[in-house]
Amino acid sequence: MMEKSPPSNPQTASDLFDEMLVVMAQRGDRLALERLYRRWNARLTRTARRYCGQDCTAQDLAQECWLAILKGLGGLRDPKRFRSYAFAVLHRRGADHLRKVMRERGSAGDPGEESTMPPQSESAAIAQAFASLPPDQRLAAHLYFIEGLTLGEIAAVQSIPEGTAKSRLFHARRKLKAALSDTNKGVTQ
Known part of the structure; x- marks a missing residue:
C-alpha cells in the first residue's frame, strides 16, 4: 500500500488563527x-529594522506599513x-524609503558613515553581516531565516520569480558566510 506524502507547507494553528483574524477584520x-x-x-518592526538597517526608524516604517495593510x-x-x-507591503514601503534616503544622500553629497567598530559579540557580528547585504538580499534572507517564509512566499513578497528569490x-x-568567517578570523588572530 502506497503512503501519501504530507503536504509541503501545512498550515499551523497559528496560520489558521491569523486567517480567521483576517476574515473577521475584513468583515x-x-x-x-x-x-x-x-x-x-x-x-514587521523587526523586519523593517533588518531591511532598512540604520537608514530608517523601524517603528515609523512599520506604522506606514500598517496604514497600507489596513x-x-x-x-x-x-x-x-x-x-x-x-x-x-513592508518591502514596497521599505524600498520607497531607501530610494528617498539615497536621493537625499546624493543631493547632499553625504555618502553615509560606515561603522569601523569591530563587532562586540556573535549577535553583533551577525547583525553587521546582515547590514552589509544589499537590501533585496537582506530582506530575502530575513524572511527565510528569521520569519520562515518559503521561496514561493519570498518571491511573492518581493514581486520576483521564484528563481530570483532562490538566487x-x-x-x-554566501556573503553572510564570508562576512562571519572574516569576523571569526579577526577574533582568533
Missing part, C-alpha cells in the same frame, strides 16, 4: 484587527496569504 471586527496588529507588529486588507482575496501580503538567498548566504 469589520475591530477587535480582530487589533489582535492581528498585536500578533504581527513586532515581526487600507488594502479588504481587497486581500485569500486570507491565507496575509503573511506574504504584510511582508510585501538572492544563495548570494546572501
Whole structure:
C-alpha cells in the first residue's frame, strides 16, 4: 500500500488563527484587527529594522506599513496569504524609503558613515553581516531565516520569480558566510 506524502507547507494553528483574524477584520471586527496588529507588529518592526538597517526608524516604517495593510486588507482575496501580503507591503514601503534616503544622500553629497567598530559579540557580528547585504538580499534572507517564509512566499513578497528569490538567498548566504568567517578570523588572530 502506497503512503501519501504530507503536504509541503501545512498550515499551523497559528496560520489558521491569523486567517480567521483576517476574515473577521475584513468583515469589520475591530477587535480582530487589533489582535492581528498585536500578533504581527513586532515581526514587521523587526523586519523593517533588518531591511532598512540604520537608514530608517523601524517603528515609523512599520506604522506606514500598517496604514497600507489596513487600507488594502479588504481587497486581500485569500486570507491565507496575509503573511506574504504584510511582508510585501513592508518591502514596497521599505524600498520607497531607501530610494528617498539615497536621493537625499546624493543631493547632499553625504555618502553615509560606515561603522569601523569591530563587532562586540556573535549577535553583533551577525547583525553587521546582515547590514552589509544589499537590501533585496537582506530582506530575502530575513524572511527565510528569521520569519520562515518559503521561496514561493519570498518571491511573492518581493514581486520576483521564484528563481530570483532562490538566487538572492544563495548570494546572501554566501556573503553572510564570508562576512562571519572574516569576523571569526579577526577574533582568533
